[in-house]
Amino acid sequence: MIHLTLFLVFGAICVAGAVNLLVQRHPINSALSLIAVLASLAVEYLLLGAEFVAAVQVIVYAGAIMVLFVFTIMLLNAGEEERTRGSRVAMVIGIPSLLIGGVLLAWVLVRHSGTEAVLAGALPGSPENVAWMLFHEFLLPFEVTSVLILIAIMGAVVLAARPEATSTGPGKES
Amino acid sequence: MIKTVIALIVLLTAVAYTVWLERKVVGHIQNRWGPTRVGPFGLLQPLADGVKFLFKEDLTPPHVYKPLYIAAPMLSLIFALTSIALIPVGNVVSVGGIRTPLEITDVNIGLLIILGITSMGVYGVALAGWSSNSKYSLLGGLRASAQMVSYEIALGLSLIGVLIMSGSFSLRQIVDAQGGTFLGFIPRWNIFQGQIFAFFIYLIAAFAETNRVPFDLPEAETELVAGYHTEYSAMKFAMFFMAEYANMITVACLASLLFLGGWHGPLFGPPLLQAILPVIWFAARIFVFLFLYIWIRGTLPRFRYDQLMAFGWKVLLPLAIANLVITGFIVALKS
Numbered sequence: 001m002i003h004l005t006l007f008l009v010f011g012a013i014c015v016a017g018a019v020n021l022l023v024q025r026h027p028i029n030s031a032l033s034l035i036a037v038l039a040s041l042a043v044e045y046l047l048l049g050a051e052f053v054a055a056v057q058v059i060v061y062a063g064a065i066m067v068l069f070v071f072t073i074m075l076l077n078a079g080e081e082e083r084t085r086g087s088r089v090a091m092v093i094g095i096p097s098l099l100i101g102g103v104l105l106a107w108v109l110v111r112h113s114g115t116e117a118v119l120a121g122a123l124p125g126s127p128e129n130v131a132w133m134l135f136h137e138f139l140l141p142f143e144v145t146s147v148l149i150l151i152a153i154m155g156a157v158v159l160a161a162r163p164e165a166t167s168t169g170p171g172k173e174s
Numbered sequence: 175m176i177k178t179v180i181a182l183i184v185l186l187t188a189v190a191y192t193v194w195l196e197r198k199v200v201g202h203i204q205n206r207w208g209p210t211r212v213g214p215f216g217l218l219q220p221l222a223d224g225v226k227f228l229f230k231e232d233l234t235p236p237h238v239y240k241p242l243y244i245a246a247p248m249l250s251l252i253f254a255l256t257s258i259a260l261i262p263v264g265n266v267v268s269v270g271g272i273r274t275p276l277e278i279t280d281v282n283i284g285l286l287i288i289l290g291i292t293s294m295g296v297y298g299v300a301l302a303g304w305s306s307n308s309k310y311s312l313l314g315g316l317r318a319s320a321q322m323v324s325y326e327i328a329l330g331l332s333l334i335g336v337l338i339m340s341g342s343f344s345l346r347q348i349v350d351a352q353g354g355t356f357l358g359f360i361p362r363w364n365i366f367q368g369q370i371f372a373f374f375i376y377l378i379a380a381f382a383e384t385n386r387v388p389f390d391l392p393e394a395e396t397e398l399v400a401g402y403h404t405e406y407s408a409m410k411f412a413m414f415f416m417a418e419y420a421n422m423i424t425v426a427c428l429a430s431l432l433f434l435g436g437w438h439g440p441l442f443g444p445p446l447l448q449a450i451l452p453v454i455w456f457a458a459r460i461f462v463f464l465f466l467y468i469w470i471r472g473t474l475p476r477f478r479y480d481q482l483m484a485f486g487w488k489v490l491l492p493l494a495i496a497n498l499v500i501t502g503f504i505v506a507l508k509s
Binding site: 028032035039051052055056058059062063064067068070071073074075077126127 | 242281282283286287289290291293294296297300301303304312315316319320322323326330343
């Protein structure tokens with residue numbers, strides 16, 4: 001019972017943070033709302049029993065990636081954004097298609113996964129289970145993803161290296 | 175519940191007396207006496223300081239971004255104090271028929287949660303620097319966040335060797351795996367099981383994580399006034415200070431648990447003494463660490479910022495990865 005209550009509370013925090021992320025005008029407030037969203041998602045994972053994923057979610061997303069977001073906002077000293085009146089096309093087409101998309105998604109999910117909920121703490125989420133799955137069943141996708149990330153890092157290095165510095169700069173090795 | 179209260183009181187007292195120890199030891203290193211006036215050996219100085227912090231005027235500079243300016247010291251302190259909940263300080267003891275482990279909670283991914291909490295601690299410093307709306311604070315906050323993110327990687331990688339050897343994230347199991355001795359006199363601590371490089375990588379990265387000399391660039395007073403907490407006064411300033419010292423203690427606890435055998439040590443005497451001795455051995459290790467922190471602060475000069483970054487990425491990180499690969503090979507060959 002307490003699991004379900006906590007799950008609902010953190011789900012509400014998650015959605016509220018996501019809405020706040022869009023509504024806030026200052027970038028740093030938006031970034032902080034995103035941290036709240038990511039942290040409450042971690043709590044949801046924990047409540048479902050995926051404890052390793054929850055810890056990784058906090059360490060990687062809330063603790064490292066969002067620090068870089070906040071760092072960039074601080075470095076650029078980004079000010080408040082101006083609020084523009086939304087376009088009429090977005091109102092006319094956007095809201096109905098959002099509704100239709102939501103209904104479709106819900107229908108597919110209910111149709112294909114049955115209606116019974118995952119019990120609290122039922123997911124096999126201990127580090128051993130996750131490691132076993134990653135290095136046996138999903139070894140190829142896992143390795144391919146890491147190569148993809150490596151390529152992305154090299155691309156970022158190439159793009160970030162200034163053209164005049166290519167003879168001596170870090171861009172040459174890549 | 176009772177354990178939470180006890181742990182908090184002990185931690186906060188330890189924080190206060192670490193400050194006293196630091197002033198005393200640095201004083202003696204610099205050929206001064208340190209605090210002597212308040213109580214014997216200045217032992218009541220932390221109390222006097224606490225009262226002073228409470229009664230000082232709490233200034234809020236006019237151009238700060240108020241919500242975050244107020245939230246930042248709280249965030250720092252909350253994350254610094256939370257991680258103590260996962261640190262075991264001794265064996266399971268039985269008091270009046272009730273057996274209880276000496277920690278607030280034992281989870282099987284304890285180490286990961288501590289890493290998560292400490293990685294969130296950056297926000298307090300970064301937001302303090304940004305929301306103060308002062309160039310010194312901003313530079314301090316930027317330096318702190320870049321430094322902590324960079325050294326966190328080396329710190330995390332240096333711990334993986336230990337995790338491979340003990341095969342668990344639970345701090346209690348990691349300590350239990352270090353019991354016993356080689357040849358009858360060398361304890362089976364991880365540092366003597368080939369993790370000595372990892373230990374030094376961890377030590378250096380931990381100094382950088384806690385913003386201590388020689389890596390205290392975020393608050394370098396010769397160039398940045400006081401870094402990220404320049405604009406803070408009274409209890410808000412004290413909260414940053416308490417967070418820093420609580421982080422030092424957490425880092426020292428982790429180092430003793432992961433590398434130095436936790437609470438293992440010779441046990442003797444009546445049952446009551448046998449129950450207390452592990453806690454004393456653990457506290458002794460933490461004391462040695464804190465003394466080392468202070469000793470280094472009194473001895474070494476500060477790095478330059480580019481040296482700090484180059485050292486973290488070009489020296490510590492490759493060393494940590496090499497240690498991880500070699501440890502993995504050895505463990506795989508043994509099994």
